[in-house]
Amino acid sequence: MQQKQVEPKVQKKMEPVKKKSPWILVGLLSCFILILIAGIIIYFVYRVFSENGKKELANEVNASFNNLVNEENATLPADAFYKNRIYNFSLSYPLDWWHEQSENGDGVSMSPDVNGLGEFNDELDQIVGVMAYGWNNIEELSLDQFLLQNEAGNNQIFADYKINKQSNVNLGGLDAIRLDESYIVNNQKMRRISIFHLDNKKGLALIATCPEAEWQKYQVVINNIIQSYRLDEKNYNQEKNVSGSDTDQIMTLARDFVEANSISGMIFDLNLDKQTDEWARLTAMPAGEQKADEAIVLLKKENGEWMVVDFGTDLSQWHNQTPGGFWND
Numbered sequence: 001m002q003q004k005q006v007e008p009k010v011q012k013k014m015e016p017v018k019k020k021s022p023w024i025l026v027g028l029l030s031c032f033i034l035i036l037i038a039g040i041i042i043y044f045v046y047r048v049f050s051e052n053g054k055k056e057l058a059n060e061v062n063a064s065f066n067n068l069v070n071e072e073n074a075t076l077p078a079d080a081f082y083k084n085r086i087y088n089f090s091l092s093y094p095l096d097w098w099h100e101q102s103e104n105g106d107g108v109s110m111s112p113d114v115n116g117l118g119e120f121n122d123e124l125d126q127i128v129g130v131m132a133y134g135w136n137n138i139e140e141l142s143l144d145q146f147l148l149q150n151e152a153g154n155n156q157i158f159a160d161y162k163i164n165k166q167s168n169v170n171l172g173g174l175d176a177i178r179l180d181e182s183y184i185v186n187n188q189k190m191r192r193i194s195i196f197h198l199d200n201k202k203g204l205a206l207i208a209t210c211p212e213a214e215w216q217k218y219q220v221v222i223n224n225i226i227q228s229y230r231l232d233e234k235n236y237n238q239e240k241n242v243s244g245s246d247t248d249q250i251m252t253l254a255r256d257f258v259e260a261n262s263i264s265g266m267i268f269d270l271n272l273d274k275q276t277d278e279w280a281r282l283t284a285m286p287a288g289e290q291k292a293d294e295a296i297v298l299l300k301k302e303n304g305e306w307m308v309v310d311f312g313t314d315l316s317q318w319h320n321q322t323p324g325g326f327w328n329d
Helices: 002-073 143-157 212-228 246-260 316-321
Strands: 079-083 089-094 097-101 107-112 129-136 159-171 174-185 188-198 202-211 268-275 279-286 295-302 305-312
Touching (some): 079 097, 089 097, 089 129, 129 212
Antiparallel strands (some): 159 174, 174 188, 188 202
């Protein structure tokens, strides 16, 4: 009897469940379809962003690789160009470096603005810097003789001076000697690379200095500057003397100096504004499409030879050192 009473109760409970089951299946199926659609959307969105991300990552990797290749292999990633018209050599250097040509035009010194002073730092034996110059071998020294004199001079000037390595290299197509040196100045250890060529008439030098602590930072730039060195051998081997009248010498020296200290390709006119027995003043006026301010070239004659003593837009510091009326138009 008890079992008969239980069975109807069970049937009454089961009947409603059977009526609701189709709706549950429909709900489950709908949820599954929605989840599937959402999954498909998420998948395609992921694919789009993933592909873009891969492309961006690939571009970044390629850019980094190209920059590395350029830094290691290019003549110089960068930059400004200097050409010396007396000894016919040229080289490139970074645009954010300062450069200064010597007064007599025989070479150039360059350095980054390591002290943040906004000007060229001329203490090249103590900072990051590169110097390139030429000279006439008046004493007719051999390269070996010159190197002995150079070593003796450095031993007198610098503490703990050492030649760590000496090797045969090529400088602008000419045989040369490279010295990898070290020394201490102002309690700071320095590293220096000196490259010398010397024949019976002329000499060429390329010297790079860097504090030992900064070597890793500037090594690539220094090596690129060294690699950028070029020599016009044809003109280098020709005898070149600045001759003629004083006016001819002044114009030649001024033009060479302005060209060496201007942007490559800059076209300009030179006007001789004033000339005395010992002083000469010229104006360099840009004549091409490139825009630049007019600049003044100041020359002085010492020991019978003219040389450029200054070049710039403001040379007022020379007014008291030149003859009266020299700066009047």
